[in-house]
Amino acid sequence: MGFGAAGDSRTIYQINRHGKTRQGRSDPLFDFLNPEVERFVLGMLGEYAERYSDSLAFAGASLRVMSWQNTGFGNFGNIDWGYGDDTIACFERETGIKVPVNNDDPDRHERRFAWLTGGHRDAWMAWRCRKASDFFAKVRDALRHHAPGARLMLACSLPIHEMAEHGIDPGEIARLDGVDFVHLAGYGRRKTEAVDQRARDASLSPASLRMVAPAGAPARMLTTMSYFEASNKVAPPADLGYPANTRHGWISGAVNPAGAHYLERFALRVAECDALALGDGGNGYSLGQPALRTFLREYRSLPAMPFTPRPDACDPVAVWERRDGGRFLFYAVNRERFPVAITVRFAAPVTLTRLATGEPVFRNADEFTVQLAPYELRTFAAEGTACIQKIITTVPETALAHAREMTAWLSRLARDVGQGRAGNGLTDAQRARLREADEEARVALEQGRLWRARTLQEAQELREIYAECGHVPPLLDDNGVLSIPHDAVSGPALLERASGSVISLVESESLEPDWAGQRVVVSRSGVAEFELTVPADGRYRLQMGYVAGGGFSSSRLLVDGAPCGFLETESGAPRGRLAVTEHPVRLSKGAHRVSLAPDDGEKQGVLFLQATPVYEDIVANQWMLAGPFPAVQKNVTGAEASAAMARAMRSRAFAPEVERDFSAVLDDGAGAQLKWRRGQGARDFVDLQVLGGEPASSISYAVTHVIAPAACEVRIAYSVDYFARLWINGEIVEDYYHPAGLPLKRQKTRIVRLRPGANEIMLKVAAGSMGNGFWFSVNNPGDLRYGAMAGESGEYAVE
Numbered sequence: 178m179g180f181g182a183a184g185d186s187r188t189i190y191q192i193n194r195h196g197k198t199r200q201g202r203s204d205p206l207f208d209f210l211n212p213e214v215e216r217f218v219l220g221m222l223g224e225y226a227e228r229y230s231d232s233l234a235f236a237g238a239s240l241r242v243m244s245w246q247n248t249g250f251g252n253f254g255n256i257d258w259g260y261g262d263d264t265i266a267c268f269e270r271e272t273g274i275k276v277p278v279n280n281d282d283p284d285r286h287e288r289r290f291a292w293l294t295g296g297h298r299d300a301w302m303a304w305r306c307r308k309a310s311d312f313f314a315k316v317r318d319a320l321r322h323h324a325p326g327a328r329l330m331l332a333c334s335l336p337i338h339e340m341a342e343h344g345i346d347p348g349e350i351a352r353l354d355g356v357d358f359v360h361l362a363g364y365g366r367r368k369t370e371a372v373d374q375r376a377r378d379a380s381l382s383p384a385s386l387r388m389v390a391p392a393g394a395p396a397r398m399l400t401t402m403s404y405f406e407a408s409n410k411v412a413p414p415a416d417l418g419y420p421a422n423t424r425h426g427w428i429s430g431a432v433n434p435a436g437a438h439y440l441e442r443f444a445l446r447v448a449e450c451d452a453l454a455l456g457d458g459g460n461g462y463s464l465g466q467p468a469l470r471t472f473l474r475e476y477r478s479l480p481a482m483p484f485t486p487r488p489d490a491c492d493p494v495a496v497w498e499r500r501d502g503g504r505f506l507f508y509a510v511n512r513e514r515f516p517v518a519i520t521v522r523f524a525a526p527v528t529l530t531r532l533a534t535g536e537p538v539f540r541n542a543d544e545f546t547v548q549l550a551p552y553e554l555r556t557f558a559a560e561g562t563a564c565i566q567k568i569i570t571t572v573p574e575t576a577l578a579h580a581r582e583m584t585a586w587l588s589r590l591a592r593d594v595g596q597g598r599a600g601n602g603l604t605d606a607q608r609a610r611l612r613e614a615d616e617e618a619r620v621a622l623e624q625g626r627l628w629r630a631r632t633l634q635e636a637q638e639l640r641e642i643y644a645e646c647g648h649v650p651p652l653l654d655d656n657g658v659l660s661i662p663h664d665a666v667s668g669p670a671l672l673e674r675a676s677g678s679v680i681s682l683v684e685s686e687s688l689e690p691d692w693a694g695q696r697v698v699v700s701r702s703g704v705a706e707f708e709l710t711v712p713a714d715g716r717y718r719l720q721m722g723y724v725a726g727g728g729f730s731s732s733r734l735l736v737d738g739a740p741c742g743f744l745e746t747e748s749g750a751p752r753g754r755l756a757v758t759e760h761p762v763r764l765s766k767g768a769h770r771v772s773l774a775p776d777d778g779e780k781q782g783v784l785f786l787q788a789t790p791v792y793e794d795i796v797a798n799q800w801m802l803a804g805p806f807p808a809v810q811k812n813v814t815g816a817e818a819s820a821a822m823a824r825a826m827r828s829r830a831f832a833p834e835v836e837r838d839f840s841a842v843l844d845d846g847a848g849a850q851l852k853w854r855r856g857q858g859a860r861d862f863v864d865l866q867v868l869g870g871e872p873a874s875s876i877s878y879a880v881t882h883v884i885a886p887a888a889c890e891v892r893i894a895y896s897v898d899y900f901a902r903l904w905i906n907g908e909i910v911e912d913y914y915h916p917a918g919l920p921l922k923r924q925k926t927r928i929v930r931l932r933p934g935a936n937e938i939m940l941k942v943a944a945g946s947m948g949n950g951f952w953f954s955v956n957n958p959g960d961l962r963y964g965a966m967a968g969e970s971g972e973y974a975v976e
């Protein structure tokens with residue numbers, strides 16, 4: 178940053194619940210309530226407005242409100258930040274609420290956090306939101322001092338449910354004239370299925386979309402790509418045939434839905450929120466795909482004014498209307514992936530035209546029907562006092578049957594869970610969510626809201642419930658043939674492992690002409706058996722793609738002769754269906770026998786077979802932690818800092834690498850003394866930032882013990898934010914690991930050998946630019962125990 182700190186350097190930075198700040202050149206988090214920080218921001222943006230206000234292109238300025246590279250200009254880092262002496266004094270002065278913590282208490286920041294987020298959370302959150310909004314108003318005024326018409330745009334990519342914790346209230350910001358709140362949401366497939374689905378869930382939840390555009394507030398929405406980067410490391414010029422001295426290029430791109438499905442993200446926001454502004458964020462695709470042109474021609478024909486939703490047409494087609502001077506305007510947008518027809522009846526005969534093209538629709542008539550293609554938007558205008566009396570929506574019978582079958586299946590699952598016949602491993606919160614989803618889906622279906630009845634069942638939180646119950650909705654993701662996981666056994670490899678009286682490999686087209694491109698192992702008589710090999714001892718869930726319908730039998734599923742599931746068939750044409758065992762099966766390393774015993778026929782078909790490890794987290798309070806150990810000087814950045822961190826990780830042995838004496842005082846290598854401390858809570862992510870230290874410059878250590886009754890090989894899974902070395906029983910098993918992108922849980926897996934008794938696991942972790950910590954999980958066969966110290970046996974596992 179380009180300004181210095183007068184007086185106490187801590188005062189210009191936000192202070193977190195642990196009494197720490199985030200400084201340094203790479204990712205500082207400033208305290209926007211500090212007068213010096215405020216003067217700097219207002220002066221910087223005021224100078225910007227002064228320099229460019231005479232340009233016709235100048236419309237204002239934008240501030241980013243996001244977790245990555247968050248400067249803190251107008252927001253708190255999250256609920257863990259904002260506990261400095263000056264901030265608390267300001268809160269007390271403005272609210273009259275006294276925080277009962279002494280200012281000289283060395284643990285005052287943690288005590289303030291506990292008190293404020295306990296019984297006074299609402300007042301604390303509301304005050305933080307007011308302060309952020311007040312700051313944005315000051316920024317707007319600074320811009321308008323030099324450019325009277327300037328606007329401040331807030332580009333916010335925070336998850337909707339986390340906004341308030343950062344001090345962001347879209348409703349309060351909407352009341353600020355000249356301040357435009359723009360919500361950013363991601364699209365594309367880049368990470369894991371679970372992470373990608375959660376990103377998509379933000380677009381599928383009407384309640385979430387409405388949260389960023391409260392009643393009466395304009396909705397401005399921008400979707401941003403989860404992009405892949407093709408840098409010099411990915412595509413070196415020499416590998417592409419260019420001369421060795423060619424300067425490398427750089428490009429990024431995202432996985433977009435095919436064809437008309439590209440329009441879904443825009444159609445949903447217009448349908449739900451009457452979006453006043455739409456955007457598509459990313460590199461290289463600012464003009465969009467060809468399919469967008471027709472949609473935008475209709476969208477841009479609408480006046481930039483609020484419309485009113487029709488209560489009789491909101492799902493799957495949403496109709497919004499507005500009286501604009503002497504004209505009556507309305508538009509219809511289809512949320513669904515299939516065509517939907519609407520019939521619009523007027524109170525009296527009207528003359529209707531297409532708003533975007535001026536083409537006449539009809540003259541002097543009181544009713545018309547239009548079929549909207551998937552995600553299509555159409556805009557209309559009528560002169561005079563035209564008024565819609567009623568709208569009737571007609572969906573294809575196949576789509577209605579689809580929604581009914583999905584909703585009936587969800588109700589059966591909710592009933593079975595409620596009666597204890599399924600889902601014994603669900604948490605109370607998951608049980609409650611399943612009941613809510615069942616009720617919402619049934620009500621939506623009764624009201625004709627097919628899109629909501631269908632899409633709410635796709636949410637990731639429900640997918641996790643399905644997996645825990647071992648039941649997968651038969652029509653979930655029913656957009657084509659059942660996909661085969663990349664590491665599953667299928668096709669000829671599955672046939673080699675099959676045995677039975679009549680076994681063959683057939684093309685799917687021979688079973689159903691519309692089912693093309695897959696190969697099925699078919700057993701035409703008796704029990705079919707398959708050999709399944711697992712690489713390590715552990716607990717596994719079996720996943721199987723099998724054939725249902727078309728005369729194929731229901732089957733009992735057995736593993737090594739023990740029952741573990743049931744595969745239901747169905748009526749209609751044959752198709753691939755997914756089955757997941759509800760309860761994990763304990764399997765030893767080596768080969769096992771999976772059997773299918775036909776229940777109501779002879780014929781059985783299998784597309785693939787897969788054993789998925791079931792992991793158990795070693796949670797925070799099962800680790801001993803030490804740090805931070807400074808590794809990179811604060812004035813070192815960029816490639817030089819990365820190189821220095823790599824050297825420190827591989828070559829510099831701090832005190833914990835020499836000896837693990839948890840009662841010892843440790844020298845941090847820079848003159849400070851540290852002590853080992855136990856991690857707190859039962860979270861799966863072990864947060865090392867609680868130890869202090871600067872992001873991207875410090876190293877910490879974590880130690881735990883896995884107690885095994887006998888020697889065994891097990892699979893572990895881990896990921897780290899952001900660099901790590903891993904030792905097991907003093908031997909390096911991971912020399913230098915980083916996730917190469919956003920860190921996600923269980924990105925790396927490996928099989929390790931454990932000895933009888935206590936096995937020491939030690940991680941050396943270097944912080945990243947956004948966080949500092951790790952996840953660590955074990956595919957526990959069922960007899961492993963964990964303890965932070967060798968003599969423990971997991972008694973700290975529950976918070």
